Amino acid sequence: MAQTIPSQNHLRLLSSKAGFVAPSHPEGFKDWVGQNKRIIEYEKTGDWRGLIRYAGETKEDFNDVNWATMFSKLGRMKREAKSIKSDAAFIRLREDFERILEEDGMGWLGMQAIGNILHAYGVMKIKSEVVYRSLDDDAKRIVEEGKPRNISNCIYALARLGYRGDNFVNAVGTQNVAKFIVSEGLPQEISNTVWSLAKLTDEAPHFAGAIDRKSVAEYMVKEGTPQNISNAIWAMAILNHQMPNLAQSIDSQKVVRKLAKGQPQDMVNTLWSMTTLGHRVTRLARAMERVDVVEKLSKVGNMQNFSNSIWAMSKLRYECPRLVKALSERAAELMGTGTSDAIANLAWGLANLGYFDERVFQQIAKHAKIVKNGEAPTLTMTLWGFGISGLIAKNERAVRMLWEDIMSRPVWELQSENWRQLEIVRLFAKSEGIHLEVTEDGSEEIRKELMEKASMSVIQGSSQFEIEVAKDLEAFRFKGFEREVSPFSDGEGGNLLKIDIAWGNEMVGLELDGPTHFLKPIKGTEDTELPRDGPTKAKKRLLEALGWKVLRMSHWKKIEYDKLEDEEKMGIWANELGKSGVAPQL
Numbered sequence: 001m002a003q004t005i006p007s008q009n010h011l012r013l014l015s016s017k018a019g020f021v022a023p024s025h026p027e028g029f030k031d032w033v034g035q036n037k038r039i040i041e042y043e044k045t046g047d048w049r050g051l052i053r054y055a056g057e058t059k060e061d062f063n064d065v066n067w068a069t070m071f072s073k074l075g076r077m078k079r080e081a082k083s084i085k086s087d088a089a090f091i092r093l094r095e096d097f098e099r100i101l102e103e104d105g106m107g108w109l110g111m112q113a114i115g116n117i118l119h120a121y122g123v124m125k126i127k128s129e130v131v132y133r134s135l136d137d138d139a140k141r142i143v144e145e146g147k148p149r150n151i152s153n154c155i156y157a158l159a160r161l162g163y164r165g166d167n168f169v170n171a172v173g174t175q176n177v178a179k180f181i182v183s184e185g186l187p188q189e190i191s192n193t194v195w196s197l198a199k200l201t202d203e204a205p206h207f208a209g210a211i212d213r214k215s216v217a218e219y220m221v222k223e224g225t226p227q228n229i230s231n232a233i234w235a236m237a238i239l240n241h242q243m244p245n246l247a248q249s250i251d252s253q254k255v256v257r258k259l260a261k262g263q264p265q266d267m268v269n270t271l272w273s274m275t276t277l278g279h280r281v282t283r284l285a286r287a288m289e290r291v292d293v294v295e296k297l298s299k300v301g302n303m304q305n306f307s308n309s310i311w312a313m314s315k316l317r318y319e320c321p322r323l324v325k326a327l328s329e330r331a332a333e334l335m336g337t338g339t340s341d342a343i344a345n346l347a348w349g350l351a352n353l354g355y356f357d358e359r360v361f362q363q364i365a366k367h368a369k370i371v372k373n374g375e376a377p378t379l380t381m382t383l384w385g386f387g388i389s390g391l392i393a394k395n396e397r398a399v400r401m402l403w404e405d406i407m408s409r410p411v412w413e414l415q416s417e418n419w420r421q422l423e424i425v426r427l428f429a430k431s432e433g434i435h436l437e438v439t440e441d442g443s444e445e446i447r448k449e450l451m452e453k454a455s456m457s458v459i460q461g462s463s464q465f466e467i468e469v470a471k472d473l474e475a476f477r478f479k480g481f482e483r484e485v486s487p488f489s490d491g492e493g494g495n496l497l498k499i500d501i502a503w504g505n506e507m508v509g510l511e512l513d514g515p516t517h518f519l520k521p522i523k524g525t526e527d528t529e530l531p532r533d534g535p536t537k538a539k540k541r542l543l544e545a546l547g548w549k550v551l552r553m554s555h556w557k558k559i560e561y562d563k564l565e566d567e568e569k570m571g572i573w574a575n576e577l578g579k580s581g582v583a584p585q586l
Contacts, residue, residue, distance in 0.1 A: 032063045039066070043073035048080050052089045059096060067097055068113035075120030085124055098130040106138040114142060115150030122157030132158060136165035143171045148185030151177070152192045159196035169200050178206035182216055187224030191231040198235035208241035217246040221255045226262025229255065230269045237273035247279040256283045260290060264297040268305045268312075275312040285318045289522045298326035303338035306330075307346045314349035319519040319531055324355045335363040340374025343367065347385030353519065354534035356389035365398035372405050376413040379406045384421040387428035388538040396434060399425075407439035411446055419454035420496070426451070427493050428538065431545040455494030465512050465558060466500055473501070476570045477584040478577055480505070487546050497539055499548070508580045509548045511540065514555050529556045549580045 035058055042051035055062070055070050062070075070093075074084055084090055106114060114135070121131055135142070135154060143151055155172050158165055171177065172193065181193055190211065197204040210216065211232065221229055233250060236243045249255065250270060259267045271288055274281045287293060288309055297305060306327045313320045327334075327346075335343065347364050350357060364371075364382065371382045379402050386392050392399050406414075406422065414422075429436045438444045438451070470483060485502035486493055487509070499509040517536040518529070543550050553561070561569060574584065 064109045064113040068116040071120035072116040075123040111146040111150040115153035118157035119153035122160035132163045136167045139168040139171040148181045148189040152189040155196040159199035175206040182210040187228040191228040194235040195231040198238040217249045221249045226266035230266035233273040237276040272308040294322045303334040307342035310349035311345040314352040331360045331363040340378045344378035344381040348381040351385040351388035351534045365395035368398035380418040380421040383425045387425040393432040419450045423451040431542045
């Protein structure tokens with residue numbers, strides 16, 4: 001491909017790469033190799049001011065390699081990045097470089113120079129319309145001639161600053177480029193490219209297909225670092241590409257061990273991504289609760305890390321007491337740094353798991369204004385967390401603030417699940433002696449109707465467990481019961497919170513807890529009874545607050561019960577129900 005030669009006044013910038021025919025050196029032209037060595041020496045000693053001063057004095061003789069080396073070396077000085085960016089001499093130097101781009105474009109820059117310069121701009125978070133526009137204008141040449149590292153560095157820079165260059169992003173997302181980068185690139189280059197695409201576009205089907213080939217997936221998890229693995233699966237989760245082969249490769253003993261040794265964020269992001277995509281992650285979830293992993297997260301983890309890990313463990317239904325304890329100890333420090341989504345996911349996750357930690361929820365209440373500024377679902381999730389945890393009365397001020405705000409939102413902002421959550425919150429608040437009313441603003445009837453409709457839309461079906469128990473109770477003459485009974489005297493709540501089997505006159509309820517009512521174990525098997533989840537605990541608390549006597553039978557007890565003779569079964573019911581005033585009818 002023919003190279004674009006800079007204008008005459010920029011002959012000093014002639015590229016060292018093949019393809020340029022340099023004229024005889026003008027007087028004073030310096031050896032670019034020697035200049036590069038001087039730049040590297042400054043970087044080795046950490047003298048960024050000296051490097052900038054030297055570049056300012058010799059830039060007239062810089063070629064593309066010198067410019068790239070200068071930016072690259074300064075970009076590596078991460079601790080000094082803020083000072084470098086604001087340094088007047090550096091700003092003048094950068095402006096000189098960008099003026100050349102403005103006049104001549106990127107045609108005089110070699111592929112490696114482009115990649116290194118863009119990477120430095122991205123790392124230092126330097127915003128420049130000139131640089132990114134020039135990159136977009138030269139997109140075709142860069143993806144055709146560049147190596148995976150060059151292309152990866154360029155799109156990474158765009159993603160870091162949220163600059164969507166349509167030409168470049170579209171060029172990178174093509175099938176040919178995807179195959180090229182995945183087949184020729186290193187794990188970091190593949191990972192950075194798909195991470196960047198996830199930041200800049202809505203889909204990357206060609207990369208998803210290329211990476212999820214079994215051989216590539218195995219290569220990524222074997223040779224990639226924890227961050228490479230994490231970024232790749234995170235990108236696929238954001239873009240909603242299922243990646244079954246990559247997911248299977250990740251949830252292996254060796255890879256989980258590798259992730260556990262990395263940074264906590266890599267472990268958390270991988271768990272979150274796999275969970276978001278709906279994959280089975282037994283090994284990964286169990287590793288998240290390991291002592292060494294939790295200790296590391298406790299020391300350096302941020303609010304987003306804790307929120308994502310708790311949310312994922314909740315979706316997977318795995319117990320995680322160590323993780324919750326670590327969060328509780330740092331709740332006061334972390335909560336104020338969280339986004340509305342992070343706080344809402346935390347409240348929902350803790351409540352769903354049944355960890356009703358008062359210290360954490362106090363901090364959530366303290367920072368409720370952050371949630372208030374979020375979208376409608378974040379408010380309903382947070383309120384649901386307070387309701388299920390039984391902590392509405394103790395945090396009434398914050399709960400009322402969120403309730404009043406959500407009731408002032410346009411009804412179209414809420415989906416059926418949000419209205420269902422609000423009805424549950426209202427019912428649990430009522431059991432705590434707190435009355436949350438629908439705001440009378442002219443649309444209260446619509447809101448009440450939507451909440452009632454959502455409560456009725458919950459599908460209630462008799463399980464085999466319930467059918468068999470009811471049959472035995474009839475056979476043993478413990479009659480007078482009803483199935484699927486509202487615990488409220490006025491029958492409110494629709495299909496929410498109904499008692500499985502109830503003797504209304506005696507106010508005795510029998511709850512039958514199948515496998516979905518329990519958390520999964522981090523260690524051991526599911527052969528022994530495990531902790532019940534949050535909604536199951538909360539329902540018992542609500543029933544008792546309303547005056548019901550609550551009996552329970554778990555599916556583990558049902559297994560043992562089924563092994564008994566009828567006489568023994570009769571004895572169990574006579575003993576358990578008799579204590580609550582329910583006797584067999586003659």
